[in-house]
Amino acid sequence: MPDLVVRGARLVTPAGIMRADLAVEDGHISAIGPELAGAAEEIDADGLTMLPGLIDVHLHFNEPGREDWEGAATGSRALAAGGGVAYFDMPLNSTPCTVGRAEFELKRRALERSSVTDFGLWGGIVPGNRDALAELAECGAVGFKAFMADSGLAEFPRADDLTLSEGMREAAKVNLPVAVHAENNEITQALARRAAQEGRRGVRDFLNSRPVLAEVEAIERAALLAREAGTKLHIVHVSSGSGVAAALEARVRGVDISIETCAHYLFFTDDDVERLGAAAKCAPPLRGRCEQDSLWDAVRGGNVDVVASDHSPAPPEMKRGGDFFRVWGGIAGAQSTLAVLLEAGFHARGLDLGRVADLIAAIPARRFGLRGKGALEVGNDADFVLVDLDAGYTLDESMLFQRHHMTPYLGARFRGLNRSTVLRGQTIFADGKIVTTGGGRMLRPAAA
Numbered sequence: 037m038p039d040l041v042v043r044g045a046r047l048v049t050p051a052g053i054m055r056a057d058l059a060v061e062d063g064h065i066s067a068i069g070p071e072l073a074g075a076a077e078e079i080d081a082d083g084l085t086m087l088p089g090l091i092d093v094h095l096h097f098n099e100p101g102r103e104d105w106e107g108a109a110t111g112s113r114a115l116a117a118g119g120g121v122a123y124f125d126m127p128l129n130s131t132p133c134t135v136g137r138a139e140f141e142l143k144r145r146a147l148e149r150s151s152v153t154d155f156g157l158w159g160g161i162v163p164g165n166r167d168a169l170a171e172l173a174e175c176g177a178v179g180f181k182a183f184m185a186d187s188g189l190a191e192f193p194r195a196d197d198l199t200l201s202e203g204m205r206e207a208a209k210v211n212l213p214v215a216v217h218a219e220n221n222e223i224t225q226a227l228a229r230r231a232a233q234e235g236r237r238g239v240r241d242f243l244n245s246r247p248v249l250a251e252v253e254a255i256e257r258a259a260l261l262a263r264e265a266g267t268k269l270h271i272v273h274v275s276s277g278s279g280v281a282a283a284l285e286a287r288v289r290g291v292d293i294s295i296e297t298c299a300h301y302l303f304f305t306d307d308d309v310e311r312l313g314a315a316a317k318c319a320p321p322l323r324g325r326c327e328q329d330s331l332w333d334a335v336r337g338g339n340v341d342v343v344a345s346d347h348s349p350a351p352p353e354m355k356r357g358g359d360f361f362r363v364w365g366g367i368a369g370a371q372s373t374l375a376v377l378l379e380a381g382f383h384a385r386g387l388d389l390g391r392v393a394d395l396i397a398a399i400p401a402r403r404f405g406l407r408g409k410g411a412l413e414v415g416n417d418a419d420f421v422l423v424d425l426d427a428g429y430t431l432d433e434s435m436l437f438q439r440h441h442m443t444p445y446l447g448a449r450f451r452g453l454n455r456s457t458v459l460r461g462q463t464i465f466a467d468g469k470i471v472t473t474g475g476g477r478m479l480r481p482a483a484a
């Protein structure tokens with residue numbers, strides 16, 4: 037007898053969208069079909085839509101060492117409330133940063149204690165740690181992250197072109213992807229210096245110091261280095277349609293490249309940064325309407341692979357002050373990725389639900405070698421989210437699970453309310469509450 041049967045939901049499966057029952061046994065999907073036999077526990081999901089649980093491949097919970105910025109206990113609860121079942125934590129802004137075996141093991145143990153969802157860990161590429169990359173692969177890293185622009189954190193220096201190129205060669209040997217923050221450092225630094233000299237420190241001055249050109253140039257350079265090294269390349273947080281176009285051109289030239297954008301680039305524009313201030317500061321920055329429109333075209337057309345949150349909070353006192361260059365950047369939105377895709381995608385732009393499932397789960401699982409995750413298929417982990425697509429709500433502070441409540445999504449209207457999130461057959465979020473105390477496991481990429 038199955039442990040759980042979910043009855044009558046509209047299931048978004050790789051084979052199409054169908055109304056059916058779904059049975060769970062030992063944490064796995066054991067059957068999908070009409071009128072399945074009874075189980076110990078049943079969920080009546082009539083009128084609800086079931087999507088595979090969201091896998092957020094890019095966020096910063098800053099644990100260990102900076103739990104006062106977020107921490108996996110609060111961060112993973114926010115993720116679960118937003119339909120998330122797993123995340124990949126970036127090598128910064130934890131202390132220490134994840135650039136070697138000892139640092140990796142420290143973080144793994146910390147997150148096993150505090151996380152309510154599954155997780156994977158990115159390793160970092162920084163000048164001088166080339167020999168650590170094979171060790172990080174042995175530990176189970178999902179890939180390696182490098183910054184082509186200043187990371188803002190002294191402990192995680194930018195990868196100059198040689199460091200990046202040599203890091204990519206090491207990554208190719210262990211067949212793991214390299215993820216890059218793609219912005220040209222010379223352009224962004226020089227424009228920031230010029231603005232400083234001229235005493236221009238406002239929101240627009242900051243936005244203008246990080247032009248789309250800086251992103252496009254860095255994507256092209258990273259793609260060239262990846263092709264030479266024979267490594268898989270993942271471009272994180274592509275902010276513009278022009279950036280996607282540059283990555284697609286590289287793909288045509290034979291680069292094995294995946295393209296990630298973030299929910300905030302799809303939901304907000306540069307005008308919103310002026311309205312919302314520090315809560316909406318990020319790099320690359322939010323773009324104008326034209327770039328956002330072409331980014332949406334790419335999402336709808338299947339040319340963007342992954343939508344992540346890049347959840348990157350900091351204490352509110354670091355996000356105050358009149359000098360917008362000095363205000364700490366990073367958008368806190370781990371809870372809102374699926375909400376954005378349903379409201380601004382499905383409802384407002386006709387984005388189909390199969391595509392949503394690809395962006396939040398199927399492609400992340402496939403690209404990063406998570407076997408048995410990412411799709412509503414018999415044999416896979418029973419990871420799913422049940423959504424009432426037509427229920428509307430306004431995001432208010434009482435709904436947030438993250439440590440600090442500063443997020444640009446506060447007050448936004450969404451259609452598509454998450455009723456429950458299920459991880460390996462266990463309900464972890466239901467009716468607005470977290471109903472688990474832990475149990476997140478580390479995910480390792482399957483040997484490729």
Ligand SMILES: [Zn+2]
Binds near residue numbers: 094095346
């Ligand atoms: Zn990030």
